[in-house]
Amino acid sequence: MLFPENDDEWEDESDDEAAKKFSKKGKKSKKAVAIADEDDESDSDSDSEGGGGFGLDLARLDESDSDSEIEEPENDEEDDEEEEEEEEEDIDIDDISINGSDEDEIRATMRVRETINNKDGLLAALKRIALDTSPSVPFVFHQSVVSSKPTADAIPSIDDDLVRELAFMNQALEAARFARTQLRKEGVPFTRPTDYFAETVRSDEIMDKVKAKLIEEATSKKASAEARKLRDLKKFGKQVQVAKQQERAKEKKATLEKISLLKKKRKDGASSALGAHEADDLFDVAVEKELKGNSSGKKRSFSAGEGGDRGDRNNKRQKKDSKYGFGGKKRHVKENDKTSAGDISGFSARGMKSSGPTKTGSGPGRGAKKPFKAPRLGKSRRKAGGK
Template structure:
């Protein structure tokens, strides 16, 4: 290891000796101001462009000699004629120098017509050589991507479609719930309104403000139907013995409500009024209690008697 270190040290010293300037000399030059930025950087000289037209032509000729036209498919031709300009009466056949490079529409049309001319020239040549230019009906192109990759894409598309369908179903359910809730609220409001109207009609009838029972049409209908059914049954079989006994005892009914209401005559009639009975001066059966008086005084009297003593 010691010999190796010595060899390295000797190599560094020999490199410093072989260099043009040592560290001390560089320090002195820097202190004097002789060294400036960029002096020790190797600057690359700019390359002058060379437009060798003859060399390019020579390379092109070599390519043409080595490869047939079917392999190259190169064509050099002017743009095709503008049919629309001829129909309109305008004769316009632009050359390379007549195209304005700043006009995007004119430039793109020039490229389009030049490609059209190339196709019109290349198709007859390919047909002469027996090369098919149309795709057959039973042509199956090889996929650029693998089947596994396409399966992943298909799964992603299916998941997206399912998510969209679920969101659509959820949206429809929300709309149906909103509509159902709206209908339910309307039904509840209608029932409350009918109930309120019926209660008002019942109150008016109870107060005697009206004698109509139109609010009981539904009940009357059901009552009529049941009465008709019972009448038919009675006509067939006749009334039962229980019914006959009640009719004989109580009669056939009649107006029962309002019997206890006061009238002007009943209010003014005081012939049946008995003060002793009304004020509780008589006991049961109109007789006084034992001895005629209570033997024991009341609680308040007893307290007074105690306070006096």
């Protein structure tokens, strides 16, 4: 915004804009127009004097070498004019309230100055000091290369650091290549031999610092990468764990289903197949037993099957649980009720005479020899036994 490409346009535009803006403002238009007029006048004056950008050059072209003496007063005059203008403009700007985009324009108008670009003077000065860099002179003499095309063309936006630096580097690279070939042609040593040691521009200390910095950067990068990896792994590990648990649950469910299916099948087989009654009976007993065992297990303890995840509890605990009971209601378990009170299945007159009950004592020829009575079983056992 502040720097348009073409300088000449810039001046013109800014003048026009200024005039427009000033005329917009109702009250101040009179004063402003007057100032604008003054601006024009001063422009025309300076043009007639040969003070304006290119007018100056043309005028100076006509003038002779004694230029330099005359120039100084001219410049002074111009400066004075500028100062006056600026002063007036300053006053005006103080009056006008600045807002929004107008601000920039006003600032821009403030910045327009008479510029000096005395091309003849410049070229003369150049001629006085110039070194001969023409192709006839050996390259070693000056070692300067002018790039083949303007670097600015390769920079779309000056704020884009990467592109800009790349453009500069490409320019330098072109020069380096050219210089190398040129110097080889002239037989001038270019590459430093590996055994040539000498003081360098940046001391070893600084280079060490740079190296340390590089290493630090690399290590920190590595460390952060590792940390990230670990983090990811952790996250992933959790997922794996969850998946494993789900899989286990599924497996368990499947096995249970299979078992129940088997049971059902057996039951169905028992009810339907009357022919093979005996075998079924045997089978039935087994199933029944199994069921009972299961149910009793449920009541008394968490057996391996029912415990689920806690399948492998230690044996001692299991024993104790089965002995003393674990879980469930602990009161009234051993209390008699109507049926149990009336149940005299455990009683036998014969047993009273000789030895313990024959039901529980299961061994051939055992009853007569046993001198003491077997301890009374728990209610459920007794019940199970009774049935």
